[in-house]
Each structure stands twice: as structure tokens, then as C-alpha cells.
Amino acid sequence: MERLRKAEWIHYANSELDTYIKFVNEQIFPKFVLAKRGYDFSPSRRSSRGGMYADGPGINMAMHHYCKNYTGERLIRVYEYKSFDSSPTIGGFYTKDKYQKLNMVLLHELAHAVQYYAYRINNTRCKPHGPIWKNIYKRLREEFLNPHLGDQVALKAEYDDDVASITKRRKSDIPVATKKELDALFARAASKT
Ligand SMILES: [Zn+2]
Numbered sequence: 001m002e003r004l005r006k007a008e009w010i011h012y013a014n015s016e017l018d019t020y021i022k023f024v025n026e027q028i029f030p031k032f033v034l035a036k037r038g039y040d041f042s043p044s045r046r047s048s049r050g051g052m053y054a055d056g057p058g059i060n061m062a063m064h065h066y067c068k069n070y071t072g073e074r075l076i077r078v079y080e081y082k083s084f085d086s087s088p089t090i091g092g093f094y095t096k097d098k099y100q101k102l103n104m105v106l107l108h109e110l111a112h113a114v115q116y117y118a119y120r121i122n123n124t125r126c127k128p129h130g131p132i133w134k135n136i137y138k139r140l141r142e143e144f145l146n147p148h149l150g151d152q153v154a155l156k157a158e159y160d161d162d163v164a165s166i167t168k169r170r171k172s173d174i175p176v177a178t179k180k181e182l183d184a185l186f187a188r189a190a191s192k193t
Contacts, residue, residue, distance in 0.1 A: 001064070
């Protein structure tokens with residue numbers, strides 16, 4: 001990806017994160033600081049991470065994965081982890097907004113960073129996608145992403161239509177032999193007997 005477009009995505013992600021962290025400071029942990037923000041654009045980097053780094057809580061984003069194909073409006077299904085993908089509050093969704101997939105992963109990974117901070121503050125531990133993380137992620141999702149998602153029923157219907165019409169188009173792409181071609185084939189087959 002060209003430098004200018006990368007810079008735009010980083011700028012967008014940074015300003016989103018600033019807003020999210022302000023909310024964390026006001027509503028959850030007043031002294032939480034995100035010590036590391038990594039943006040990795042290499043195509044081989046598949047998954048993002050959030051957690052505790054040497055300098056403190058941080059995230060590292062697999063940017064190529066969220067930013068690569070956006071040249072115009074496109075309806076996509078964004079997937080969360082399988083075990084909670086169907087949740088209406090922390091699950092996957094349909095969207096035409098090119099930023100919402102990145103928004104979701106920023107919130108997901110930030111929730112991990114806050115989770116490790118909570119472990120330290122409260123001297124506790126729990127599973128990576130356990131109740132502590134789910135609670136933080138849900139609060140972030142409900143504040144910053146869920147209210148901005150479009151009508152999920154309508155978008156799903158449109159998405160299913162798209163899929164059906166692609167399937168139909170693929171079928172009709174299979175070349176059908178014309179009558180002339182068939183006659184020629186049969187004539188050839190007949191002449192061999
Ligand atoms: Zn996770």
C-alpha cells in the first residue's frame with residue numbers, strides 16, 4: 001500500500017484510539033495508559049494482538065488485513081470469534097462502512113490491553129476471552145460501534161441477495177453449447193459408428 005494511504009489509516013486509527021482511551025479513563029480506569037500502538041502493514045501479518053508489553057499495555061494491529069480492498073462502498077460480513085460471533089452486542093455484523101471492521105478489531109484489542117491492566121490493578125486473572133474481557137469489550141462496543149451499525153436485518157437480506165446472484169451468475173457463466181455445435185458433435189460421433 002502506498003505511503004499516503006497508510007498514513008491516512010494510521011491517522012484514523014490513532015484518533016479513534018484516543019477517543020476510546022478517554023472513555024476508559026473516564027468510565028473504568030482513570031490512570032490507564034496505552035503504552036504501545038503498533039501498526040503492521042505487512043501482508044503476511046494475519047492477526048492483531050492486544051495485551052501486556054515490556055512498556056505496559058499495548059496493541060499491535062495487522063493493518064493490511066483491514067485496509068487492503070477498500071476502493072469504494074462494499075457490503076461485507078465482519079466476523080468475530082466463533083464462540084461469540086452471533087452475539088448481538090459483541091458479535092460479528094454486516095456493514096458497508098469501510099472503517100467498521102478496523103473499529104471492531106481496535107476495540108477488541110484495546111479491551112485485551114485494558115484487561116491486562118485490570119489484572120495488575122485488581123491482582124486477578126481470567127481467560128483471554130473470559131468475563132473480564134467480555135465486560136470491557138461490551139462497554140466499548142456499545143459506546144463506539146454498535147450504535148453506528150446499519151440495520152442488520154436489511155443488510156443481511158441484501159448480503160444474502162448478493163451471494164445468491166453471484167451463485168446464479170457463476171452457473172450461467174458455464175458455456176452452453178449451441179445447437180450447431182451439438183449437431184456437429186453428434187454428426188462426428190455418428191460418422192464413427
Ligand atoms: Zn481476542
